[in-house]
Amino acid sequence: MGFADTFVTEDIQQLRRRLLFHPLWQQIEDGTLDVERLRLFALQDWWLVREAYRLDALAIASAPDLELQEMLIQKLLPKVGGYTLLLRFGEAIGLTRKDFEQVEPLAGCMALTNFFYWMLAYGSAAEKLAAVSASEDIFVQICARIGPALMRHYGLTADDVAFFTVHDEIGKQVTPIDDVLLGRFKTPEERREVVRAVRLSHEYELMFYDTVLATPVTQKG
Template sequence: MSAARELLDAVRAELAPRDAENRLAPLIAGGTAPRSVFAAIAAEEMHIVPSDWRSLHTLAARCDGPPARSYFSGLASGEEAALARLAPLAAAAGLDDAATRAYEPRAGCQAYPAYFAWLALNASPGEVAVALTTNFGAWGTYCAAIARGMREHYGFGDDACAFFDFFATPLPDDDAVAVVQAGLDAGTLDRDAARRYARLFQSYELMFWNTLADAA
C-alpha cells in the first residue's frame, strides 16, 4: 500500500465517527423535515457551487504537475455539471428567480466554501486533496440518503433529485492518491496539516447541514 493511500485511509478512519453528527440528513431520510428545507438547500448551494468551482480552478492554477492540474480541473468540471442540476431542484422546491435573488445566505452554511477558498490559497495541493477526498465520502453518503428520502417521502422526481444523485456516486480516488503521493514525495505535504484541514472541512460540512436543521 502506498504512503498516500495509508494517509487517506487513516484520516478517513479518524473522522468517520463524526458522520452521525449530521442532524438534517436523517430528518429528510425519515420524511420528518419540512418541505421548505429543499428550497433553502438549493438557495445555499447556488452560492456554494460557483465558489467551489473558482476554488478548484485556483488550485489547478497553483499546481506544477499535469496530474494535479487535471485532478482539480476535473473536479471543477464536476461542480459545473452540478450547477446545471440545481435549477430543477430549485424549481421543484418552489424557488423562483425572484426568491433566489431575495434569499439571504446563512453564515453557518457559507462557512464551508469560505474555508475551501482559504485552503485554495494557503494549503498545498496535496493537503487539499487529503481534505477533499476525506470529505467526499461523508458528502456522498448524505446525498444518497437525501435523494432516497426525497423520492420516498416528498414525491420529488428524478430531475429534482439529480443534484444529490450526482454526488451520491462515489468518485474513484486514484487521481487523488496520485496528488497526495506527489506531495509526500516532494516534501510539500505536511501530514499534520492535512489532518487538520480534513477535520475542519468536515466540521464546516456538518455546520452546513446542522444550520439548516436548526432553521427547519
C-alpha cells in the same frame, strides 16, 4: 471508504458518522423535514455550488506542476453543469430562479465557504487537496441515501433529484483521481496536514448543516 481513510484518526471517523447521520439527513430520510427547511438547504447549498468553479480554478492555478494541474482539471470535468440540477431541484420544491439569485448566506454556510477559500489561498498542496476533497467525498455518500428518500417522501421524480443521484457517478470518476493525488503526499508532515484539513473540513460542514436546522424559516408566499 472515505477520503484519506488510511490517514485519519478515530476522532475524524466519528466526525464523518455525525455528518452522515446528521439530523438534517435523518429527517429527510424519515420524511419529517418540512419543505420550507428543504428550500433553505437548497438555497444555502446554491451559495456553495455557485462558488465551485472558482474554488476548482484556484486549486488548478496554484498546482505546482502540469501533471497535478491536469489531474485537477480531470476532477472538475465531471462536475460541469451540476449547478443546473440544483436549480431544477429547487424549482421542484417551489423555489424560483429569483430566489436563487437573491440568496444571502447564513453564517454556517459562509464559514464553510471561507474555509475553502482560506485553504486554497494559504494552505499547502496537501491541505488544498484535502480540504475540498474531503467535503466532496462525504457529500457523495450522503447523496446516495438522500436522493431515494426525497422521491419516497416528497413526491419528487428522478429528474427532480438528479442533483443528488448524479453524485454517485461523479464519485466514481473523481475518487480514483483523489487516490492518485493523495499518494503524492507521503511525508509525516504532509500526512499531518491532510488529517488536519480533513478534520476542519468536516467540522465546518457540520456547522453548515447545524445552521440550516437551527435557522427559523417562514412560509413562502
